[in-house]
Structure formats: C-alpha cells, structure tokens
Amino acid sequence: MRIPVPAFRLPVSGFFLAALLVALGPGAAAHAATRVAVFDFELLDTSGEFDLRGPKPEEVHRLDLITDEVRHRLTQAGYDVLDLTPQQAQIAEAAPFRNCNNCELPIARALGAEIEVIGLVQKVSNLILNINFQLRDVATGQVLRAGSADIRNNTDESWLRGISYLVRNRLLDPPLTGKAAP
Template sequence: MIRSILLALLVFSAGTTSAQTLPRLAVFDFSLVNTSLEASTAEELARLNRLNGQVQDALRTRYTMVDVGPMRDRLARIESIRGCNGCELDMARDLGAEQVAYGWVQKVSNLILNVNFVIEDAATGRTLHAESVDIRGNTDDSWRRGLRYLLMERMFRQ
C-alpha cells in the first residue's frame, strides 16, 4: 500500500512539473535611442548594462532564460533590434526560444527619458507584452526604478 501511495505521488509530481514548464525566453540587450541634443555618456551606457542584468534577474522566475551569446556577431551587424524587420524572431527561433524580449531607453533630454520593453512570440511575432514608462532624471536610481516599475507594476502586475 505504501508503495502504491509513493508511486501515485511520484506520478502526480512528475505531471505537475511538466505542466509548470516555463517558456524559453531570449532576452536581447537594451539599446539607447538618443533623440536629445546632448551626447550619450559613458554613464548611460553603463546604466544600459545594469538594466540588462536587472531584467534577467526579474524574469528568471517566470521564464527559462536562453543564452543569446551565440547571436552576438549577428547583433553587432544590425543598427537596432527594434527595426530589423523581424530578425529578433529569427534569432530567437535559432536559439530554441519560444519568446523573445528586448528593450530600449529613449533619451528625450537629460531630464526626460522613457524605458520600453517588449516580449513577442518567436513563432508568430505576436506581441505578448509591451510597456513603456517615463522617468524623470538621468540617474542610476531613476533608470533602475523605472525598469522595476515597468516590469512589476505594468507588465506583470498580479
């Protein structure tokens, strides 16, 4: 009888695990779209790198993260993943991802910026999530808080 119960629990837990498989997500790096009259700074580029780590950490519990390293050469040849006519979908599929994500920060001025983030279905190109938040102030803290708000309060609010 104990064996039957243990076997039933094992079968049930195996079914539960497979039903809860997380979607495979390829996350491409944030880019900076500078439409201001001010030059981009090294600090802003460093902030972009921190956003990349922040988004990876935030999405890790919702997705199985796919390594995009094999696409670095292809990514270096395009000006912007936002306007590459679906190349992000091709790269995601080539990596075995079911979904693809990318983001950008638009610098309107040193005071006004916005953080944008999109998740698409890699097979169909359908937009699953797309959000944007305006931030005030071009600081490490404003960028970090802007992305956190976008993800937790707008995109994945429970």
C-alpha cells in the first residue's frame, strides 16, 4: 500500500525553518557580510620600456591574476565581494584611478559597497616591481589600511607571492574591525 505524500510538504518545511529561526532568536540569522568593491589592479610602468598601446599581455594577465587572488581571499575571509559589472562603463571612464582623486568612491557607493580596495603595480624595471593597495571606508573615503610590497622578477609566481604577503600581513592582519569587519 502506498502512503500519499501531502501537497503541503514544502510550505511545512519552510514553516518549521522559520519557527526554528524565531525560537533561536534574532542572532540566529546569518549576519550580513561586509560588502567590498575590489577594483582591478592597475599598472604604472615607469621602466622606460612601456608601450604606448598599454601593458603587455602577460602583465595584463598578472594584473587579473592578483586582482582575482585578492577577491578570492576576501571571500574566504567572509566578505561579500561585489560584482563590478553594473558600473563597468563608469569604471572605464574614470580609470586609471591613480589619476582621478577618489573618483572610484561614488562608483563603490553605487554598487552598495561598504569598503573598497584599489591597487597599483609600479613597474620600475622588468626585475623590480612594487605592488600597492588601499582599503577605504566608502562612506567617508578614509583609508583604513594600505600596504606595499617590493617584488623581484616579472613572473606570475613573484606577483602572487607579493599579493599573498600583502593580504596576509597588511590587508587582513590584524583583523579588520568596525564596518570593515566581515
């Protein structure tokens, strides 16, 4: 003999979940993670070997690589890393951010970010590079954290080691507090 499955099965499950959350109290719901806009890292080539057409393809790849690494590490640390696509036209118009006097702040606000991360790689030569970042409170523009790491050698490995150092030792340690905390 088959036992019929009641049609109200899903609503009852939803009801029990809601009742459980109410019973556990207001702290039971997940605390909203801090929303972060991580803008693409930029390259400032002062090496004298720059090309007027822009960064070399391998350096564009490395900029993407370290930007993705920062986004990944912030996500792992509990932050809500925002999709920048809705503001892509404004980002393209304002870039490079190193020349725009905080013009990225209204873009981050429009995305709903609470904090933002901007970064710059300065290429002094093909052997000497410097990775820099700033983390800012979007509401006030105040710099909450900043860091810089000199790296040697223009390779994927050296760029990743540099950004790994910055994330571990400048961006997330000591842990962020206040609005910047996840």
